[in-house]
Amino acid sequence: MPDELLQRLRSFHEHTFPGVQNQFQDLVREGQHPTILFIGCSDSRLVPYLLTGTGPGELFIVRNVGAFVPPHDGSPVSPQSLPDSPPRGQRVLAGYHGTAAAIEFAVLNLNVAHIVVCGHSHCGGIRALYEGVSPQATNLNAWLELGREATLPVQMSPEALRRTEQRAVVLQLERLMDYPMVRERVVAGTLALHGWHYVIEDGEVHVFDLKSGSFVPASNAEHSGTGPFRLHEIADDGHSIFNEIDSSYAGRGG
Numbered sequence: 234m235p236d237e238l239l240q241r242l243r244s245f246h247e248h249t250f251p252g253v254q255n256q257f258q259d260l261v262r263e264g265q266h267p268t269i270l271f272i273g274c275s276d277s278r279l280v281p282y283l284l285t286g287t288g289p290g291e292l293f294i295v296r297n298v299g300a301f302v303p304p305h306d307g308s309p310v311s312p313q314s315l316p317d318s319p320p321r322g323q324r325v326l327a328g329y330h331g332t333a334a335a336i337e338f339a340v341l342n343l344n345v346a347h348i349v350v351c352g353h354s355h356c357g358g359i360r361a362l363y364e365g366v367s368p369q370a371t372n373l374n375a376w377l378e379l380g381r382e383a384t385l386p387v388q389m390s391p392e393a394l395r396r397t398e399q400r401a402v403v404l405q406l407e408r409l410m411d412y413p414m415v416r417e418r419v420v421a422g423t424l425a426l427h428g429w430h431y432v433i434e435d436g437e438v439h440v441f442d443l444k445s446g447s448f449v450p451a452s453n454a455e456h457s458g459t460g461p462f463r464l465h466e467i468a469d470d471g472h473s474i475f476n477e478i479d480s481s482y483a484g485r486g487g
C-alpha cells in the first residue's frame with residue numbers, strides 16, 4: 234500500500250519548496266513578524282491562508298474546536314462544571330491552556346496588531362452544544378462549555394445554529410478583553426479585535442460590526458471586524474460594552 238503522506242512530503246520538498254525557498258530563508262534569517270493572531274476553528278474547511286490571501290510569516294495561528302477563547306484566569310465559565318470552585322477573580326489557574334498561551338505569546342512577544350476570532354457555518358463544535366458528545370470525551374465536554382453561553386433556548390435548526398455560531402464569536406471577543414495584555418493594547422489603540430463568521434458554502438466572511446451589533450457580509454462591510462477600537466468605545470467599567478452589544482444582538486436582555 235503506497236504511503237500517500239510520504240509521497241506528499243517528498244513532493245513538497247522536491248517541487249513546491251524550491252519556489253518559496255527564498256521567502257522561507259528570509260523568514261528564518263529575519264525571524265517571524267506576523268501582525269495577525271488568527272484564532273480559528275479546527276474545521277478542515279476553514280483555510281485561513283485562502284480566506285485572507287496570506288502566506289508564510291503573515292499569520293500566527295491557533296486553532297481549536299469552536300474557535301474558543303478560555304478565560305485568562307483559568308476559572309471555569311459555568312459554575313456547574315466545577316461545583317466547589319471559588320468565585321472568579323479569587324485565583325489564577327495557570328495550566329495547559331494552549332490557546333491562552335498562544336494569545337499571551339502573540340500579544341506580548343510578537344506584538345500583533347490584530348486578533349481575529351473566526352467561527353464558521355456548519356460548525357460541529359457549535360452543533361455539539363445542542364447534541365452533546367461522547368461521555369468518553371471528557372476534555373471536549375469541558376471545552377465546549379466555552380461556547381455554552383452562546384446557545385439559544387430553542388429547538389436546533391439551521392437558523393439557530395447560525396445565530397449560535399455568531400454569538401459564540403462575540404462571546405470569545407468578550408473573553409479576550411479579560412486578558413490584561415489584550416485590554417491594555419486595545420485601549421491604547423495598538424491592537425484591533427475582529428470577529429468573523431465564515432460561511433463555507435458562500436466563500437464569504439461576515440464581520441462583526443460593533444456599532445450595529447450584527448454580522449455584515451464582507452462585500453457590504455465598511456471594515457474587517459470590530460476594530461480598531463477607539464477609547465470612547467470602551468466603557469469605564471471594563472468590558473461591559475461587549476456585554477451590552479451581545480445582549481442587544483442576542484436578545485438575551487439584561
Ligand SMILES: [Zn+2]
Pocket residue numbers: 274275276298299300353355356357358359
Ligand atoms: Zn467549527
